Amino acid sequence: MLFDDSYRTIQEATEGLFKDRGSKFLAFVYPIRSEQEAKDYLAQLRDLHPKANHHCYAYRLGLDPAGSRNHYRANEDGEPSGSAGRPILNTLYSQDLTNILVVVVRYFGGTLLGVPGLINAYKSATEEALAQAVVVTKYICDEYEILFPYEAMNDVMRVVKSNNLEVTEQLFEMDCRLLVLVRKTALNQVVPALEEIEKVKIRYLKTV
The missing domain is CATH 3.30.230.30 (Impact, N-terminal domain)
Structure with a gap:
């Protein structure tokens, strides 16, 4: 590595x-x-x-x-x-x-x-x-904001759980919002997996 x-x-x-x-x-x-x-x-x-x-x-x-x-x-x-x-x-x-x-x-x-x-x-x-x-x-992580419609929740949460992402904030309504921490070494698999889901928008916030 x-x-x-x-x-x-x-x-x-x-x-x-x-x-x-x-x-x-x-x-x-x-x-x-x-x-x-x-x-x-x-x-x-x-x-x-x-x-x-x-x-x-x-x-x-x-x-x-x-x-x-x-x-x-x-x-x-x-x-x-x-x-x-x-x-x-x-x-x-x-x-x-x-x-x-x-x-x-x-x-x-x-x-x-x-x-x-x-x-x-x-x-x-x-x-x-x-x-x-x-x-x-501990691990150096990038914090990302994930915005998605309610119907995409299962696909988003599947990526979150399979990669053991830490959720720091969540809002589940018709329009959903998650803040997650992604380990630096996992960025190349997590970000593309989220981007592949229809109607999902992700935005880098900061490194923590």
Whole structure:
């Protein structure tokens, strides 16, 4: 297969804690689908921990190695360059996880840890949180809108069921409407099968 549409992520948010010489590193891990979600979670944590010294984070979205869908960011939030956000991001890469945001909130304990100590602390806090997580395999899909008359429903639903398409929205009246998710690797069989059905219109909406 030239293209693998699967990726590893986590099922739900988890937390971890690492301590070193008085400093506390609280790690919060979230499954995300967009940069906006990452910003929202980060804002929530800043509200919850206003007295923390640093809110360092990294997130990764999409797949490698194609690059076109790969988005990542690492932020040190005032820590020395390469000592916080980058170790968090590298941990996501080393565990082959994506569509994840990790925020490590640091409360300074009075003793400087140095760059090697910080790298170890941010990496360890991230690993501790990820160790609590349930890792799941998900798939990159295209969302399509299917419009069809009621009499075509049986033919449409046969394609939906035989290809195990996830239906995200449905309206069954005289004029019917379905929103379905089609795995990238199944596009070449699903789309032509739907197009062959009389009076069916399909429209690509977005990749999720």
